[in-house]
Amino acid sequence: MLRYLTKRVMLLIGIVFVISVGSFYLIHLLPGNPATVILGFGATPEAKAVLYKQLGLSKPIYLQYFVWLGNILHGNLGISFISQTTVASVIRSALPIDLEIIGISQVFAFAAAIPIAMRSARKPDGIVDRILGAGSFTLLSIPPYILIVVLVLFISIKLGVAGTGPSAYVSGGSFFTNLESFSLPAFTLATGSFVIYYRVLRSDLIATLQEEFITMARSKGLSQRRIMWRHAFRPSSVALLGAASVNIGGLIAAGFIVQYLLQIPGLGYTLILAINSSDFLVVQGIVLTVSVLVVAINFFFDFVINVVDPRISRE
Amino acid sequence: MSSYSPENLSLAESALMGVKEEPGQPLGVFFWICVGWVGLNLIGAIFANVLPLQNPIYGNYNLVNAAPSLHHLFGTDDLGRDIFARVVYGSRVSITVGLGSILIGYCIGAPLGMLAAYRRGRFDAILTGFMYLLLAFPAIIATIAILSFWSPRSLFKIIVVIGIASVPLVYRVIRTATLSVATKDYVIAAKVQGATDRRILMKELLPNIAPIALSFFLIGLATIIILEGALAFLGLSVNPPTPSWGNMINEARTVLSQNIWLALFPSLALCLFLIALNFIGDRIRSHFDVTEVKL
Numbered sequence: 001m002l003r004y005l006t007k008r009v010m011l012l013i014g015i016v017f018v019i020s021v022g023s024f025y026l027i028h029l030l031p032g033n034p035a036t037v038i039l040g041f042g043a044t045p046e047a048k049a050v051l052y053k054q055l056g057l058s059k060p061i062y063l064q065y066f067v068w069l070g071n072i073l074h075g076n077l078g079i080s081f082i083s084q085t086t087v088a089s090v091i092r093s094a095l096p097i098d099l100e101i102i103g104i105s106q107v108f109a110f111a112a113a114i115p116i117a118m119r120s121a122r123k124p125d126g127i128v129d130r131i132l133g134a135g136s137f138t139l140l141s142i143p144p145y146i147l148i149v150v151l152v153l154f155i156s157i158k159l160g161v162a163g164t165g166p167s168a169y170v171s172g173g174s175f176f177t178n179l180e181s182f183s184l185p186a187f188t189l190a191t192g193s194f195v196i197y198y199r200v201l202r203s204d205l206i207a208t209l210q211e212e213f214i215t216m217a218r219s220k221g222l223s224q225r226r227i228m229w230r231h232a233f234r235p236s237s238v239a240l241l242g243a244a245s246v247n248i249g250g251l252i253a254a255g256f257i258v259q260y261l262l263q264i265p266g267l268g269y270t271l272i273l274a275i276n277s278s279d280f281l282v283v284q285g286i287v288l289t290v291s292v293l294v295v296a297i298n299f300f301f302d303f304v305i306n307v308v309d310p311r312i313s314r315e
Numbered sequence: 316m317s318s319y320s321p322e323n324l325s326l327a328e329s330a331l332m333g334v335k336e337e338p339g340q341p342l343g344v345f346f347w348i349c350v351g352w353v354g355l356n357l358i359g360a361i362f363a364n365v366l367p368l369q370n371p372i373y374g375n376y377n378l379v380n381a382a383p384s385l386h387h388l389f390g391t392d393d394l395g396r397d398i399f400a401r402v403v404y405g406s407r408v409s410i411t412v413g414l415g416s417i418l419i420g421y422c423i424g425a426p427l428g429m430l431a432a433y434r435r436g437r438f439d440a441i442l443t444g445f446m447y448l449l450l451a452f453p454a455i456i457a458t459i460a461i462l463s464f465w466s467p468r469s470l471f472k473i474i475v476v477i478g479i480a481s482v483p484l485v486y487r488v489i490r491t492a493t494l495s496v497a498t499k500d501y502v503i504a505a506k507v508q509g510a511t512d513r514r515i516l517m518k519e520l521l522p523n524i525a526p527i528a529l530s531f532f533l534i535g536l537a538t539i540i541i542l543e544g545a546l547a548f549l550g551l552s553v554n555p556p557t558p559s560w561g562n563m564i565n566e567a568r569t570v571l572s573q574n575i576w577l578a579l580f581p582s583l584a585l586c587l588f589l590i591a592l593n594f595i596g597d598r599i600r601s602h603f604d605v606t607e608v609k610l
Binding site: 249 | 550
């Protein structure tokens with residue numbers, strides 16, 4: 001376990017290093033002098049001096065990386081030249097919105113996928129399984145940016161449910177305010193995740209239910225429910241966790257899309273606004289944060305999978 | 316490698332985790348309907364400027380947000396442009412980006428994957444480690460980041476960025492598929508007979524991984540078309556007035572309450588095309604009995 005963990009941590013450090021180099025280099029993809037592109041032509045010499053110090057622009061490029069990295073490690077991601085606030089504070093106010101939407105969606109996705117996958121796996125190729133299979137296959141081909149548009153069209157516009165439409169979000173407030181405006185985004189993300197979890201868990205459960213220990217449990221006369229939850233679900237939950245881990249990157253991107261449509265000021269909406277107004281340090285900061293977050297969450301899931309099934313680390 | 320480590324799954328590949336069906340299951344009528352639909356879309360995309368369509372960029376300001384009629388089959392958008400023509404022209408962008416990117420992925424990823432699985436040893440270890448490092452990257456976010464900085468945007472850059480992002484995915488699928496056939500008796504027999512490496516790769520391994528390669532090609536194509544749509548929706552794909560399915564849905568966003576046709580038809584076109592691609596890919600996989608255990 002310890003050896004496995006050290007190996008994973010080494011890999012994690014490697015990936016984060018690559019991500020940091022990639023995010024750093026983004027600025028140099030801009031045409032022309034980064035300082036001019038980021039600040040615009042009318043920038044004051046003082047602003048330019050601050051940016052030069054932030055990015056170390058007067059030094060050779062490999063030294064620039066270390067200057068930049070040093071700043072990042074001290075939590076200094078630079079200053080947004082549009083809002084004149086620090087990029088770190090922009091991210092701090094936007095990130096909780098993403099996490100809340102994703103969190104709610106995942107609760108619903110798991111709550112729906114687990115029992116439905118069990119129902120499907122009980123009689124593979126039965127009528128229920130076939131209908132669910134065809135339904136999930138269709139849902140797999142509906143991208144989030146279509147689902148959210150359809151939902152807004154019917155629920156917010158045709159039915160006129162208050163608080164769900166575009167720009168219904170009110171900034172400030174606690175976790176429980178704005179739940180209405182999060183409902184459609186969370187539902188969209190939950191649907192996408194549900195399809196994946198359902199399909200993965202279903203096929204894994206079918207395989208698990210053919211194992212000898214299930215036959216053993218059946219011959220002992222245990223109830224169907226007990227066999228499903230205690231004997232089949234536990235080994236199959238590893239596949240589910242693996243799917244959830246891989247899903248997280250796509251989930252964040254899908255979150256960007258639904259926020260953009262509904263103008264909810266999470267990371268996604270902030271990112272697109274920053275791209276459209278050429279506020280590149282904000283873009284860079286968000287990209288870096290999200291990438292590191294995704295990798296860290298993957299690492300966490302990996303760890304949980306090992307706790308659930310210690311055989312993996314012994315391979 | 317255990318079959319359920321997180322690296323072994325991805326959004327695209329989860330589509331491959333279908334029902335474990337009987338080997339050699341017949342393709343069925345719906346399969347051919349899907350093939351026909353994909354073919355129809357391809358013909359529409361290739362011959363859009365020869366077909367008797369209205370100008371997709373010309374706006375008739377006397378007829379904005381019109382409902383479908385005989386003259387405008389799908390109605391008109393908020394600038395009075397014919398939605399039907401724009402949907403047909405819009406397929407060009409999606410299909411070009413999809414095919415171009417997945418071809419880049421296959422041209423680089425497939426030969427490397429086959430070689431790595433056939434040679435094994437250090438070459439395989441280093442290459443696979445490198446590819447897994449790339450896979451850990453959240454590809455969608457990296458794509459958004461690169462496209463937002465690498466201005467001015469063009470179709471070519473979009474294809475290159477998505478194409479390179481798809482290399483490790485293709486590599487992994489092809490490598491795993493090759494691994495499962497590289498130890499089969501007929502490959503060893505060919506080696507014993509003194510066949511050259513090139514002959515074994517081309518005549519023994521390639522035909523046997525072709526179904527998986529084709530299946531993943533179609534499912535990967537569908538995934539990339541979804542991604543292109545997402546980029547277009549966020550305004551990071553081709554610039555207006557060039558229509559694409561994604562940017563049409565994006566334009567519909569602002570006039571949802573006045574004009575549902577503008578959201579409906581490109582969405583429908585996109586979804587039907589994706590369902591057809593996914594279904595063909597899935598059916599090819601089950602027809603040749605490729606179970607997920609091998610992937």
